[in-house]
Amino acid sequence: MRKPALIILLLTICAVCKIFPAEKPVAGKEGAVICSYNFTGEKPAAGWRWLRGKPGAVNKGEGAFGTRGFLRMEPDSSRVLYLFLNLNYEIGPDTWLGFSARSPKGAKLNIMLAERKSGKNIARKMFQLPADGSWKTVRIPFSDFMTPNGTGIKCTKFFINNKERRPISFDLDNVVIGSGAKLPPPGQVKNLTGAFDGQKVKLSWTPSYPTAGISGYKIYRGLYPGFKCDKSTLWGTVATNSFADSAFAHKSTYYYKVAIVDFTGRETPDCKAVAVVVK
Secondary structure, three states: HHHHHHHHHHHHHHHHHHHOOOOOOOOOOOOOOEEEOOOOOOOOOOOOOEEOEEEEEEEEEOOHHEEEEEEEEEEEEOOEEEEEEOEEEEEEEEEEEEEEEOOOOOEEEHHHHHHHHOEEEEEEEEEOOOOOOOOOOOOOOOOOHHHOOEEEEEEEEEEEOOOOOOOOEEEEEEEEEEEEOOOOOOOEEEEEEEOOOOOOOEEEEEEEOOOOOEEEEEEEEEEEOOOOOOOEEEEEOHHHEEEOOOOOOOOOOEEEEEEEEOOOOOOOOOOOOOHHHHH
């Protein structure tokens, strides 16, 4: 009887180890991504746990920047809604945190760091989420948390204080913890299309999720396919995977390029252009 029980116990431990990272902290080396979550795949919520609120690992639908999948904490009237990332990592001189979050009517989202050795909370930052329920994207260096280099972190906590005890929910997406900026640049957006409806050019695309997450999109416009993407051709920046343009001096063929910008500030090189005829 003991042997089957032991086998079940071992299988349970193995399953947990796949979900929760190892005890040894990951060092924050230059040009390294410690973790990256866009909440898609077979285990979109691997490594996360929750203490208040009902989790819903959504593996479909639009998340931040049009990415597929996000993690939702369902409506709950608890005083505090918690969502924890159980990940051991070590803060380096250039370690940073990037994420996107939203709540239907806005809320104050707190980020708290728990130190590895003691398990105590050692630092906290607060961010106001938009009242209109749109995504807020943040990139913050860990130096802003006033934590010394070499500090081991065992848990990164995302929580909302709910003093009114009203049913509240929040979504989290595009979470990246990395160090430095020497990372592969973002790739091309997919399925870039453009069409003129008689008044506006409307662009849409499918994002490619880069190693260092997404902090935004840059839209460039030119008059020939191989135009350069620089300040003179930058036409706008957006936080969604669509863009509308109505500024035209004359009828012509216009060319548009869309670059992904990641949390390190790097953007897609050699973007491909889409041609749109304005009549």
